[in-house]
Amino acid sequence: xxxxxxxxxxxxxxxxxxxxxxxxxxxxxxxxxxxxxxxxxxxxxxxxxxxxxxxxxxxxxxxxxxxxxxxxxxxxxxxxxxxxxxxxxxxxxxxxxxxxxxxxxxxxxxxxxxxxxxxxxxxxxxxxxxxxxxxxxxxxxxxxxxxxxxxxxxxxxxxxxxxx
Numbered sequence: 001x002x003x004x005x006x007x008x009x010x011x012x013x014x015x016x017x018x019x020x021x022x023x024x025x026x027x028x029x030x031x032x033x034x035x036x037x038x039x040x041x042x043x044x045x046x047x048x049x050x051x052x053x054x055x056x057x058x059x060x061x062x063x064x065x066x067x068x069x070x071x072x073x074x075x076x077x078x079x080x081x082x083x084x085x086x087x088x089x090x091x092x093x094x095x096x097x098x099x100x101x102x103x104x105x106x107x108x109x110x111x112x113x114x115x116x117x118x119x120x121x122x123x124x125x126x127x128x129x130x131x132x133x134x135x136x137x138x139x140x141x142x143x144x145x146x147x148x149x150x151x152x153x154x155x156x157x158x159x160x161x162x163x164x
Contacts, residue, residue, distance in 0.1 A: 057127040065126040071119035105142040132159040
């Protein structure tokens with residue numbers, strides 16, 4: 001006996017709709033998780049650079065600082081050394097991330113001549129050579145993106161840095 005099938009069964013249609021629903025759900029959830037990981041990466045890089053700058057300030061001659069700045073839509077940080085009254089970028093700058101991906105809280109109390117980076121300054125961290133105390137920039141720098149928020153905090157007395 002010959003059957004004349006000219007379509008899909010109800011069961012086949014339900015399976016296709018279920019699969020499409022699962023794939024669509026994964027696509028909706030994925031960007032939020034990706035943005036959170038990107039922010040965590042930015043915070044981790046910044047924390048490492050702050051700790052490295054504290055180590056440089058305590059082990060090398062002169063005054064050192066870490067400047068976090070935006071240049072052409074990208075966020076960077078750079079170690080700077082004070083030479084003859086002005087700050088000059090001494091070591092290679094480190095890429096933190098794209099400014100559009102994460103919103104950073106800008107420190108509006110900084111004087112304009114406190115850096116030689118040439119970008120828009122968001123934060124400066126400066127440490128005491130003898131004690132490691134954070135003498136400029138202690139406190140919190142917030143990062144926000146798509147409902148996620150992270151804070152990088154540097155404690156004044158110890159210069160310790162943590163991500164919350």
